[in-house]
Amino acid sequence: MSTLLPILPPSDLSDENTSETLSPAAQKAEEEKNAMRKYFQKPGSQSELTGVAEQEPVCLYLETTNRCNLLCVTCPRTYEELEPEADMPWDMFTSLIDQYPKIARVVLHGIGEPMLVKDIAQRVKYLKDRGIYVLFNTNGTLLNDTNGRALIEAGLDELRVSLDAAESEVYQMVRGKDFFDKIVKNVKNFTTLQKQMNAPKPRVSLWLTGLRETVDQLPNFVRLAHEVGVTEVYLQRLVFFDEGSNGLARAESALFEHTTAAEEALIKEAEDVAAELGVMFSASGAVDPGESIRMQQNDAPWSLCRRPWSLMYITANGRVLPCCIAPFSMKGYGAFTLGDATQSSLRDIWNGEEYQRFREGLLTSAPPPACSNCGLRWSL
Numbered sequence: 001m002s003t004l005l006p007i008l009p010p011s012d013l014s015d016e017n018t019s020e021t022l023s024p025a026a027q028k029a030e031e032e033k034n035a036m037r038k039y040f041q042k043p044g045s046q047s048e049l050t051g052v053a054e055q056e057p058v059c060l061y062l063e064t065t066n067r068c069n070l071l072c073v074t075c076p077r078t079y080e081e082l083e084p085e086a087d088m089p090w091d092m093f094t095s096l097i098d099q100y101p102k103i104a105r106v107v108l109h110g111i112g113e114p115m116l117v118k119d120i121a122q123r124v125k126y127l128k129d130r131g132i133y134v135l136f137n138t139n140g141t142l143l144n145d146t147n148g149r150a151l152i153e154a155g156l157d158e159l160r161v162s163l164d165a166a167e168s169e170v171y172q173m174v175r176g177k178d179f180f181d182k183i184v185k186n187v188k189n190f191t192t193l194q195k196q197m198n199a200p201k202p203r204v205s206l207w208l209t210g211l212r213e214t215v216d217q218l219p220n221f222v223r224l225a226h227e228v229g230v231t232e233v234y235l236q237r238l239v240f241f242d243e244g245s246n247g248l249a250r251a252e253s254a255l256f257e258h259t260t261a262a263e264e265a266l267i268k269e270a271e272d273v274a275a276e277l278g279v280m281f282s283a284s285g286a287v288d289p290g291e292s293i294r295m296q297q298n299d300a301p302w303s304l305c306r307r308p309w310s311l312m313y314i315t316a317n318g319r320v321l322p323c324c325i326a327p328f329s330m331k332g333y334g335a336f337t338l339g340d341a342t343q344s345s346l347r348d349i350w351n352g353e354e355y356q357r358f359r360e361g362l363l364t365s366a367p368p369p370a371c372s373n374c375g376l377r378w379s380l
């Protein structure tokens with residue numbers, strides 16, 4: 001789900017809080033993280049916000065495909081068809097961008113594997129020609145010399161590889177297939193290629209969705225990142241359904257609600273390994289890993305969320321959703337569909353009735369159902 005998250009416009013980058021122990025690339029990532037914190041705090045206090053968004057979105061999530069070649073036990077896609085299988089048609093893709101050609105940031109994944117899209121590099125190029133910051137998460141199975149080179153040449157800013165484990169058996173348990181060694185090799189080859197091409201971009205990171213079953217992987221996960229030439233590691237919040245949860249996307253597996261001292265110690269150990277190796281270790285939502293598993297002291301933590309005032313998420317079929325968390329927090333898309341981009345313009349949807357009602361709900365003590373666990377059962 002950023003992933004799932006970061007939605008920082010590049011112009012918001014600042015230079016504060018740079019650590020001297022990090023490698024230059026990891027330092028850059030640390031700077032973005034700090035700037036992102038400011039970004040999340042930025043848009044007005046609760047009393048200033050209304051159902052109408054005064055500003056245009058700064059970020060679009062475009063689900064370039066909802067197809068996938070893995071069967072991750074944390075992902076709703078493994079258990080149900082959320083929408084008819086589709087790649088977002090090129091014409092839809094360009095028409096969405098052309099409605100907001102000055103958007104700061106575009107994320108090219110939703111629920112599906114973006115590297116299955118044959119012209120993914122061409123799509124990156126279309127965005128980079130407009131000066132947009134572009135990133136996506138990938139499962140890394142299909143990354144090779146040809147598409148890797150094409151992504152570098154297209155100017156991709158960030159490539160986030162969801163690996164979830166530091167060893168093959170655990171990988172297979174979480175991701176459903178035996179691709180661990182291949183992905184590790186793909187990532188190593190990619191960072192080597194970047195060095196050969198003298199290409200500082202994209203920033204490459206490894207992601208692990210936090211599960212009680214795999215938290216012990218973290219210290220070696222950081223070591224593995226270092227071995228394959230990656231300078232950023234992220235602990236992703238686990239989001240799950242309240243009812244009818246699937247696989248390991250369930251309350252019992254979440255670190256947020258009941259972290260033991262042993263689990264906290266593993267996170268601390270991973271932080272120490274990261275500091276020693278000059279790797280930046282962070283969490284989704286621009287917080288530190290330890291912080292990401294602690295609850296906020298707030299009666300209505302969801303009301304701190306600013307995503308419906310800053311971004312739009314559009315599925316491969318053109319359905320508009322409020323964020324990248326909701327598909328993991330509630331079954332089906334019906335309860336949080338805010339428009340149809342094949343029928344209406346994004347501007348009409350952005351301040352349409354559905355969006356306004358959703359935003360108004362988020363500011364109350366009775367939020368939309370998809371939001372009611374945000375900040376309570378997982379970090380924002």
Ligand SMILES: C[S@@+](CC[C@H](N)C(=O)[O-])C[C@H]1O[C@@H](n2cnc3c(N)ncnc32)[C@H](O)[C@@H]1O
Nearest residue numbers: 001074075109112113137138139162238239249
């Ligand atoms: C849905 S995937 C789409 C992109 C790509 N297929 C991938 O796996 O990176 C986006 C991110 O969501 C993560 N994810 C999967 N299940 C999750 C869950 N229940 N809670 C939070 N993140 C999850 C994935 O590991 C990945 O980093």
Ligand code: SF4
Nearest residue numbers: 068070072075112139
């Ligand atoms: S998390 Fe990504 S790779 Fe795994 S099933 Fe979901 S979309 Fe596919």
Ligand code: SF4
Nearest residue numbers: 305323325370371374
């Ligand atoms: S509070 Fe609602 S809009 Fe915000 S991240 Fe959670 S589900 Fe999305």
